[in-house]
Each structure stands twice: as C-alpha cells, then as structure tokens.
Amino acid sequence: MDEMVASRPSTNAISIRGAAATVVGGAATLFALREVGLFAAPILLSVLLAYALEPLVDALMRCHLPRTAAVLAAAVVVALAVFAGARAAKRQANAFVNALPATIAAIKQAALRPDDGPDADARPGPLEQLQRAATDLQATLGAAGLPSDPAVKRVAVARGVHVRDYVLSAWSQTLTVGAKLGAVGMLTLVLLLAGDRIKHKIVHAAGPRFEQRLLTADVIRDIDRRIQRYLGARLLISGIVGGATAIAMWWLGVRQPLVLGLIAGVLNVVPFVGPAMGVAICAVVAFVQFHTVQATLEAGGGATLIAALEGNLITPWITGRAGELNTVAVFVSVLFWGWMWSVWGLLLAVPIMVSIKAAADRIEPLQPLGELLGR
Numbered sequence: 563m564d565e566m567v568a569s570r571p572s573t574n575a576i577s578i579r580g581a582a583a584t585v586v587g588g589a590a591t592l593f594a595l596r597e598v599g600l601f602a603a604p605i606l607l608s609v610l611l612a613y614a615l616e617p618l619v620d621a622l623m624r625c626h627l628p629r630t631a632a633v634l635a636a637a638v639v640v641a642l643a644v645f646a647g648a649r650a651a652k653r654q655a656n657a658f659v660n661a662l663p664a665t666i667a668a669i670k671q672a673a674l675r676p677d678d679g680p681d682a683d684a685r686p687g688p689l690e691q692l693q694r695a696a697t698d699l700q701a702t703l704g705a706a707g708l709p710s711d712p713a714v715k716r717v718a719v720a721r722g723v724h725v726r727d728y729v730l731s732a733w734s735q736t737l738t739v740g741a742k743l744g745a746v747g748m749l750t751l752v753l754l755l756a757g758d759r760i761k762h763k764i765v766h767a768a769g770p771r772f773e774q775r776l777l778t779a780d781v782i783r784d785i786d787r788r789i790q791r792y793l794g795a796r797l798l799i800s801g802i803v804g805g806a807t808a809i810a811m812w813w814l815g816v817r818q819p820l821v822l823g824l825i826a827g828v829l830n831v832v833p834f835v836g837p838a839m840g841v842a843i844c845a846v847v848a849f850v851q852f853h854t855v856q857a858t859l860e861a862g863g864g865a866t867l868i869a870a871l872e873g874n875l876i877t878p879w880i881t882g883r884a885g886e887l888n889t890v891a892v893f894v895s896v897l898f899w900g901w902m903w904s905v906w907g908l909l910l911a912v913p914i915m916v917s918i919k920a921a922a923d924r925i926e927p928l929q930p931l932g933e934l935l936g937r
Contacts, residue, residue, distance in 0.1 A: 837873060887919060
C-alpha cells in the first residue's frame with residue numbers, strides 16, 4: 563500500500579508542471595504574436611478598411627450598379643478624398659515653410675535680446691553670454707600655459723549639416739511606408755470585390771455538422787454588426803474632435819482652422835500618438851503665425867483640452883457602448899496591442915477586442931472571457 567502511494571505523482575508536482583507549461587505557452591504565444599505582426603497587421607487593417615467601405619459599396623449597389631463597378635466607384639471616391647486632404651495639408655505645409663524665415667528671425671531675436679528697456683540693446687543675450695564665456699575661458703587657459711579643454715571648443719556652432727543623409731533616410735522610409743500602404747489598398751480592393759464569398763468559405767470550412775456552421779455564421783454576423791458600430795462611433799469621435807479643434811483655432815485667430823480641424827480629426831484615429839501630433843501641429847502653426855509664447859500656449863492648451871476630454875471621456879464611453887466593451891478592456895487592449903505591434907496595434911486594438919468579445923459571447927467555453935470584457 564505504501565509503495566502504491568509513493569508511486570503516485572504528488573499534487574504539488576502536477577500543479578508546478580501545469581503552471582510551468584502555462585507560463586511557457588503564454589510566453590510562446592506572446593512571442594509568436596509579436597513576430598507575426600509585420601505580416602498580420604496589414605491584413606487586419608485591410609479587413610477593417612473593407613468593413614469601413616462596405617456601406618458605401620452597398621449604397622452604390624442600391625443605385626443599380628454591379629458590385630465590381632460599385633467597388634471601383636468607391637475606390638475613386640476615397641482616392642479623391644485623400645487627394646483633397648493631401649492638397650489641404652500641402653497648403654498648410656507651404657504656409658509653414660514660407661513663414662519659417664520670419665519665425666527663425668523672431669526666435670533668434672528673442673534669444674539674443676530677451677529683455678526690454680532702454681538698455682536692452684547693450685546687454686548680451688544668453689547665446690552671446692555663453693559664447694563670450696567660452697572664449698574668455700579658452701583665452702585664460704592659454705595665457706596660463708594650460709591645454710584648453712576640447713569641450714570648450716565645441717561650444718561653437720557646427721555649420722556642417724549632412725542634409726544628403728537625412729534626405730536619403732527620409733526617402734527610404736517614405737518608400738517603405740508607401741509600399742505598405744499600397745499593399746493594404748490592393749488587399750482592401752480584393753476583399754471588397756470578393757464580397758461575402760470569403761465569409762461563406764469560412765462557414766463551410768467550420769466543419770461538416772450543421773450546428774458548427776450555424777455557430778460560425780452567427781459569430782461572423784455578430785462581428786460584422788459590432789465592427790460596423792465601432793467604425794460609426796470612430797467616425798463620430800473624429801468629427802467631434804475635428805469640429806471642436808476648428809472652432810477653438812478660429813476663436814484664437816489661428817489661420818486655416820478648418821484644415822487644422824481636419825488634420826486633428828484624421829490623426830485622432832490613432833490612439834495616444836495621433837492626438838499628441840494634433841496638439842503639436844496646432845501649437846507650431848500658432849507659433850509660426852504669432853511668434854509669441856502666449857499664443858502658442860493658448861493654441862496648444864486648447865488642443866490639449868480637447869484631446870484630454872476625447873481620450874478620457876468621449877472615446878471610452880462611445881467605443882465601449884458601440885463595441886459592448888467596458889472602459890478598462892478598451893484601455894488595456896490599446897496598451898497591449900500598441901506594445902505588440904506599435905502603430906498598427908494602436909489602430910487595430912479595439913477592433914480585435916470587439917471581434918474577440920463577439921466570438922466569446924457565442925462560444926460557450928469562452929463565455930467567461932466575454933463576461934469579463936463586457937460592460
């Protein structure tokens with residue numbers, strides 16, 4: 563009897579092995595997700611764009627157009643919208659470049675002559691004082707027979723700038739991003755042309771039993787419904803941010819407030835990074851126009867207030883209701899997928915969790931996960 567008890571594996575050993583297997587499996591899953599991101603993220607983004615354009619294709623098909631013609635017409639509409647947005651952004655960039663010499667002169671004047679008053683021209687500014695101190699220290703060391711500190715020599719402004727290297731690097735990155743976006747656009751077009759055929763293939767591949775196919779069809783329909791609601795909520799949020807930013811910039815007297823509102827609304831699609839870029843653009847445009855710190859702080863502060871209200875109140879509430887997710891799940895998913903796939907993950911975080919929630923609600927073993935993610 564004692565030999566039989568001794569031969570049985572202990573419960574502690576089994577639990578330790580199970581925990582170790584779980585940890586190893588979780589680490590392997592995280593590694594696989596991180597490595598597959600470069601391949602999977604563009605595909606998922608194409609699927610998301612196909613969902614976004616499907617209502618436009620359906621509207622064109624209701625005008626008695628065949629699906630192929632409706633997809634091509636939708637592609638033309640999107641291309642024209644992108645072209646119009648690019649032209650508006652180009653005008654804003656040209657205005658920034660044209661005002662750049664005056665801005666640099668204002669910055670230099672403020673740095674070299676920061677004080678007002680009758681003796682302001684006689685007093686050196688910070689840059690002049692730094693250069694004078696470096697020159698005096700080098701002269702003192704030379705008079706004392708001591709070797710001058712090489713660090714002092716480096717105070718002088720380096721005039722050699724390797725512009726060619728920066729241009730080549732920027733051009734290479736532009737080509738890489740352009741190639742990825744081109745691949746995403748082509749795959750989106752293919753998915754729109756395919757229509758529901760891919761979904762039907764997925765249903766038939768789910769298994770030979772009718773119950774399995776019915777469950778798969780229900781999951782796909784639920785995912786479709788929630789993704790469409792999320793995209794509508796995302797469009798509403800971008801419209802709110804764009805309108806509020808345009809009104810704020812108009813009230814502060816910043817030039818081209820509608821363009822700034824459009825840029826802020828488009829960038830708002832990318833969580834965290836996009837709103838920060840929108841705030842920076844508004845602040846820079848205000849500084850280029852007014853050349854004052856007060857105007858810059860007012861424009862940047864107004865854009866920051868709008869971004870803070872959007873990120874902490876509007877977006878969690880609207881996206882949570884649209885995707886039937888709780889606020890904690892939305893924040894955690896954005897942080898997790900942003901860590902996994904960088905900007906791609908930030909764009910796809912909420913749609914991925916919406917899909918997982920839809921599948922978990924329909925599949926009985928995963929229902930506790932759906933309950934955890936739900937509102």
